[in-house]
Structures are given as C-alpha cells and as structure tokens.
Amino acid sequence: MESVLTATGLVKSYGKVRAVDGIDLAVYPKEVYGLLGPNGSGKTTTLSMLAGILRPDSGQVRVAGIPVTHSAARARLGLVPQEIALYPQMTAAENLAFFGRMQGMTGKTLRTRVDEVLEIVDLTARAKQRVERFSSGMKRRVNIAVALVHSPDLLIMDEPTVGVDPQSRNAILDQVNALAAAGTAVIFASHYMEEVQRLCNRIAIIDAGKILATGTVRELLSDSPSRTRIVLTVAAGEEERLHSLVQDLPGDAEVQGSGQELHLLASKPAELLTPLLRAAEAAGVLLQGVQLIQPSLEDVFLELTGKALRE
C-alpha cells in the first residue's frame, strides 16, 4: 500500500536546541499513527513540519508523493492544532465555510460539505451559534470539523483532547476511529498513553526530538525489556513466610515491596506462576490475592527514556 505521508530525515533546531533530530515516518490510508511523547518532546514541531507550516532545517515531507511545500499537497491534509484555532466571533458554520473557501471550495459543494461535517461532529443544531459561546468540548469538535471540511486524505491531530471532559473525549476518539475506518490516514499526537493505546494501529515513541521506538502496541510491548508485574497479597502475620517463599523461586524475578504486598517482576511470568502457587500451597501460605499486571506503554516509555510520560 502506498503511504499517504512520508517524512525522511526531519531536523529542526532553535538556536543550539535541536527540537527534532532526524525523524523518519510513513503513514498509510486507514491507519491511525500515534506520536506518543511527553510535553516538549518535539511532537508539535514535528507535526508543524509535517503540515508544511514549519520549514525543516533538513529532510523532506511528502503528502501523496507531493512535497508538502506545494499547495496541492496541503490541500490533501487537514490540521487539528493543539490549541483551538477558530474565529470566536464567527459561527461554527461560518468558520467551516471560511476554511473551506481557503481550500478552494465554493458554492453548493461547500455548503453541503459544511452540513455534513457539522453532522459528523454532532453540532448541526449549533451551526449558527458563535463559537465564543461554545463549551470547551464543543470548540474541540469544531476544531476537528474545520480540518475535515475539505475531505483530506490525511488528518494531523495535535493533542486534540487536551482539556476536554471525558464524554467529549470519547466522542472525539470515536470520530477519529470512524474517520480512519472511512479511509483517512490519521497522525494522532498525544501524551495520553491510554488514548494512543486505544486508537492507534502503530505508535512512535518520541522524546528529545527522536523516535525511540515504533510499532504496534503488541510489538512495542513484546520488544520491550519491561517485565510483567505479579502482585501477591497475604493476610497479616503471613509476611515473613511469603518473603522466604519467594526467595526460593526459580528464575530471575525481582522482588519489590514489603509487608503484606509483594511485587515480582518477571520476564516470563507463566514459568513463575505454577511453581509459586505450588510452593505457597506446600508451605501453607494463604494467598489473598494474585494479580498479573502486563507492562504498559507507560512502562515501555519509562524503560526507553528513563522518565515518566506525563513529565
């Protein structure tokens, strides 16, 4: 399948600070490509270059094979900026119509599309209200709608759910899923791990302007040195016996914690669980709880960057 967007060797520096340091990526139709990274990791700078707003120091971006500097390329992409990018004194429909005209749309085609997009974001009833009177969630939806008005092949979304209530967030994520299902390629930048994990087919973990790892969620987790966490809970008075029990287990499990709750970090948890349960039964240790926690993207990120995602 031919990629909708390809970026090769993108570099951007501000003075001595290298904000983006050699990013390569390709995004395909129907794909939601996640850019996961903390604030200041270079996501927005990368997206600005992908959208043709910012000129890279080196490297190039092509949309459908056309350099993004050409207006024909930009006509095929829609940008949802991190901040609300609307004219507050204009109505939702006027905002959509204005940006549609900026994309060369006119007349009935434009009017019909404006109605369609308002329907998509469920704002038909509010079409003639000024955006300044909208709630934050509604503004976010118009913000997305504006990027959709010219039916782009590629949608670039920069933290589209920041500051949005859970209900609106779910609505936005559902819309993104629907768009991707309809054939639109989506680049979805976020520092919310759960959003990226829920939406994205492929994910790039970005930090300090570099892509540290890329792949599907499964690929990232399986390639990661992160280990499964087994949480064992015992009744009061059983702590010492539990401790001595886990010390004798085979394998390389790392023991963390103390008291009634112990954590075992194991790279092969299945091989550890059976001997653990047998040993507990044999020793007469009554386990009140056994919980397996798979490594998350958060753990993967921590392993790769040495810092938490929301820093």
Add this chain to the structure above:
Amino acid sequence: MIRNRWSQVMLNEVRNRLRDHTLLIVAIVAPVIFATITSFAFASFNQSQPVHLAITDRSSDPGQDSLLRAIAADPQVRKVAVVDIVSSPSAARARIISGSADAGLILPAGASLGAGGIPLVAGAAEVLESQQKPIGAAVAEAVLQTIGGEEWLNHVVLASLSGTAADPSTTLRTFTPHNPITLTDVQASSRSLNAATYYGSSMAIVFLLFSVMPAAKSLWGERQNNTLQRLLSSGVSRWAIVAGKAVAAQVTGMLSMLSVWAVTVLAFHADWGSPGAVVLLIAATVAAAVAISFAIASLVRTEESLDGLVAVATFVLVLIGGNFVPPADLPGGLRLAGLFTPNGWALRGFLDLATASGAISTIALPLLALLGFTAGIWLFTATRMRALVTP
C-alpha cells in the same frame, strides 16, 4: 478560486471588524466626532475679525476731515477694517491702549479731499502700532496704500518720524510704500486656504496614522486565535494573508479619511479641492500608512512591542511631517526632514489641492512621492515576510 484567497482573507477581516464594531468605530464614528471637534476648534481661524482703526489728522479744524471720512467710507477699507474717526492723535493713542482700536492712522495737518476725490496731503502720515496686534498697523498701512494709490503715497511718504512713543504698548513708525499687505482682490484662478481645510486635512492625516498604523495587529489576532497556523497549513501564502489584511486596512483607512472629508465639507464648508483628486490622494496616503504599519510589524516579535513602536513612529511622523505645526512655520531642517515622511507629502498634496486650481495635476508630485514611499516600504517588508507571518 485559489487566486482569490487574499480576497477571502480580506472579506473575513472586514466581516470580523464589522462584527466587533471596530470598523464602524474606526471608519465612521470616531472620524466624524474627530472632524466635528477639530472643525469647531479651528473654526475661529476662519472668522476674519475686522481690524479696528482709529484715524485722525493733526489739523485743529474738525470741519476739515473730508479725507478721513472718505477713508472711513471706502468700500475696500470696510472689508477689512472698522474705521473710527477720533479727535486727535492722543485720542487715537488712548484708544489703542484701552484695546478699543488695533492701530492708529494719523494724517498730517491739512490733509483733505480735493476735486475729483484726489487726496491733498502735505507731510507724512503716521501709523500707531500696538505691539499686541501688529496686524492692525499692517492694515493701516495697506489702507493708506489703497486709498491713496501710488501718486498719493508719494505725498504721504515725504517725511520720516523720529523717536518712538512714550507708551511702551504703542510704537510710532514711518509709513513706507513697501508694504507687505495690499487690499487687492484675490485673483479668480487661485483660492484661499481656510482653516477648516488646513486643519481638517492635517488632522485627518494624524487621525489616519493613529487609526491605521496598528492595522498589522490583526496578525497578532490570528496568532492569538491560532488561526494563522491553520491558514498556513491550508496552503494560503504569507503574501495572500498580508495582502488580505492590508486591503482591509486600506478600506478602513479610506472610509475613515473620507468621513473626515465629508464632515468638514458638508458641515463646515471646507474646500479640499477636486473630489477626484482628493479621493486619489486619500487612497495614496492610506496606502503609505498601511505599508508602514506592516513594515513595523515585521520588525517586532510581540504585540506590546508593536504598540510601542507604532506610537513612537506615529508621533515622530506627525511632528516631522508638519501635521501639528504647519510646514512653513517649521525650522529649515525639519522642513527638509518632512520630505522624508509620507504624511509630509500627503499634507503638501492636500494643501496644494486646496489652494491651487484643485486639479489632479496639482498633486502629481505628492502622489508620486507617496506611491514611491509605499512601494519602497513594501519592498522592505517583503524581505521580512517570514518573520511577519509566523504562527
């Protein structure tokens, strides 16, 4: 349609300015109030107050005042002066000191009106001048010139006076024929400049600078709304964005100046000259102001810096360009500096238009200068376009 993106930006700008009422305020309300206040403030400049002259002669015979009465009744004299015949030179002096006369005119003894209305004068006329109202003495001298003509003048200027009056508020001086003021009819080919016209156009330029110079601030509005990056991502060129906003500012600025023009003409009878030429000159003046606005905006990074620099630039331009002090009253260096300001050329154009024939050809040079300024400033701005239009 892609070609017309700048016009879409312009229409959007105008619509938003209409919606938040700034267009109405800047283009109509404020200029109308401004023009009305300005015209009222300077209206008194138009009302030529007649000069009060106290005239007498050195004759001791009050029956021999035929020449004095002829002067007082002369229609040309009555256009500019109210003439009171007083009994003696000391009475004339007293009138001046008390403020009831602006100047005194004292004919020599025996001055009378001969056959055929020819003045018969033997001796020198004297003019009593008030230091507070020097124009009175000038008018008195002109009266002598007008009534007597060259032939009579020769009689009048026969002798010189010596010394000055004892009273420091009046000065006695010799009448000379080389008087700068003559009471001749204004020629039909030229028109006089009234104060409403001068201050109307001058203050309209000042108002324009203050109202249009911040035009480029709308770029900060786009930044604030984050719409600038969206516009750029949709493939709109930086030039199209600037062009749309500049044309919107041009429309606003022209409406603003046209409002001032309309108010001063309709309500205060100012005469700016040929309407076609006035509109042309207004368009060129606004274009230069808009160009300066965007050039300044390309030099600064923050809205606060823009406000500060625009304020400084506006005051400097206004002072150097002769909008507060008429160019003729400025020192030579400043007059020369005024030639390097678009508002200086604009003012010159408006004054030329108001005082000369009023034809477009009258303002050819100011128009060319303004267009040159505009083109040069935009060329400079073009080199800073990326800095000017950056999200």
